[in-house]
Amino acid sequence: MNVTELRGDGAHAHEYRWALPSVLLGDPREGRRVRRSTRDWIVDTLLFLVACGFTFLSLAELESQHQPEPLVAIEQVMGALACVAVWARRRWPVALAIVTALLASYLELVGGASVVALFTVAVHRPFKISGPVTLFNLLTLAPYILLRPQTDLDRMETGALGGAIVLTVFAWGIVIRARRQLVWSLRERADSAAEEAKRLERERIAREMHDVLAHRISMLSLHAGALEFRPDAPPGEIARAAGAIRTNAHLALQDLREVIGVLRHSAPDGDDVVPDRPQPTLADLPALVEECRQAGMDVRFEPAVGDAPEGLGRNLYRIVQEALTNARKHAGGVPVTVSVEGERGKGLSVEVRNPLWARPGARIPGAGAGLIGLTERAELAGGHLEHGATPEGEFVVSAWLPWPVEATQEVDA
Incomplete structure (x- = not known):
């Protein structure tokens, strides 16, 4: 035995x-x-x-x-x-x-x-x-x-x-x-301790898959919905929407392959080594916002911070990405405002808000796990995250992450 x-x-x-x-x-x-x-x-x-x-x-x-x-x-x-x-x-x-x-x-x-x-x-x-x-x-x-x-x-x-x-x-x-x-x-x-480390690594990879694939699939659904509700659109617009669908499907498959490659990776000596795939940072937020705009979202981006440590910027990027994904799922077509501000020693704050009303159309289903994952991510990074409807009729996702004075690199949560 x-x-x-x-x-x-x-x-x-x-x-x-x-x-x-x-x-x-x-x-x-x-x-x-x-x-x-x-x-x-x-x-x-x-x-x-x-x-x-x-x-x-x-x-x-x-x-x-x-x-x-x-x-x-x-x-x-x-x-x-x-x-x-x-x-x-x-x-x-x-x-x-x-x-x-x-x-x-x-x-x-x-x-x-x-x-x-x-x-x-x-x-x-x-x-x-x-x-x-x-x-x-x-x-x-x-x-x-x-x-x-x-x-x-x-x-x-x-x-x-x-x-x-x-x-x-x-x-x-x-x-x-x-x-x-x-x-x-x-x-x-x-x-x-080894089992706990494996469990935490599996959770990290699961969060990564959710953050990446939910964003890509919501973009696919948005473009496909535009084609469905505007079958009489000019050929140029239909071609652009079809091209966006093809591009996002290709990116989704590529991201999925990278994550699966991380899961399958093993060192020659038999010890499991899980390398980090290339991660976005705060500098990639403008590209994310522009991608959403090209998909037809009305996104207003208000950055008030220049640069941030890699781990801190990565967590903030994921929070904004998931908040924009939720806005596409549950309030498609409404204007979304993204505000980022902060400085070293005082922390980094982000706020994503959009009206509760939405244009008619099919909503993308969701399990509600994204906001739970964002809350866990913020808490693991030492910060906090709040979300919910306001009396003014808006849905707000706001988060605060610590930014130590002496830190140049943050550990990704």
């Missing part, structure tokens, strides 16, 4: 997210077997050898106690079985720790496997489980001290040594678990 499978979606995503650390620590999920990696095999082999080493070291202690032969045989069999059982520590860590601790309350040679099992529980289980298991291990020291004959150490020293071993192993396992959870958390944060 990999990380991607556990992330999930919808209602199960939160559950999977909390279950992930345990899986990374090698626990089975829903009864399914966990495949050991190469590292897991190495670790399990080392811990098996550690358990065997403790068992062989305890043989000398067992021989010095002069126990009956049947008890010695039982000790050796149970010690060997406990060492073999260490290989099951990933599947049943808690059960193994409890059983080995219970056996180690009297049997000498099970102690090594009991230490390994306790370490496994401390690493693979939360404190609410590993804490009681550790306490149980400490309690099992009492019958061992009382029932087993002591040689080199008295009962007090034996209890202190056993307690120190249990607590040290438990603390070591807790530290390793905390480190692994920290690594997992950092990895999750990095993945979340």
Whole structure:
């Protein structure tokens, strides 16, 4: 099972997210077997050898106690079985720790496997489980001290040594678990940051497609409407309208190809790189206004600012473009006034207003997402945007964007 499978979606995503650390620590999920990696095999082999080493070291202690032969045989069999059982520590860590601790309350040679099992529980289980298991291990020291004959150490020293071993192993396992959870958390944060960056980039490209294509398609609709309502127009006007339709359709396809090319672009090393397509700035506003005039719109342009940083001018251009597109959609044929003013340190303001009344004709449908996108664009740039009808019977779109004194380049929102 990999990380991607556990992330999930919808209602199960939160559950999977909390279950992930345990899986990374090698626990089975829903009864399914966990495949050991190469590292897991190495670790399990080392811990098996550690358990065997403790068992062989305890043989000398067992021989010095002069126990009956049947008890010695039982000790050796149970010690060997406990060492073999260490290989099951990933599947049943808690059960193994409890059983080995219970056996180690009297049997000498099970102690090594009991230490390994306790370490496994401390690493693979939360404190609410590993804490009681550790306490149980400490309690099992009492019958061992009382029932087993002591040689080199008295009962007090034996209890202190056993307690120190249990607590040290438990603390070591807790530290390793905390480190692994920290690594997992950092990895999750990095993945979340990458996903968020991709989401923001998709939103940016979506805004770009909307701004560009809505403008071009509204121009197509405007020229097509003129041909529809004036079929008796002079051939020269019909030819100009048809030429404008062809030009705007060509530009719309070109813009769409550029945006799709951005989506498909990938660096040779496999890392996704999304280059910026050529963007308009404040200096391109006169060309936009002139294009609208050639399409038959009555646009009055009142610029009161010379130049502005590239990012700031780009955002303002998009606001004016979308406002003119909305005017063509919902109030075709009415005069539109575009006012731009501002200076460094005080900000840049733009206002697009037009009467609410419109000439008869088919209106271009719209979803209302353009003004929402403009509001988001202005807020991301640190400014604000307002729109709506006025008591004077006009529809106004007004925006203000910050223009820092020391800034020469602004980040495009």
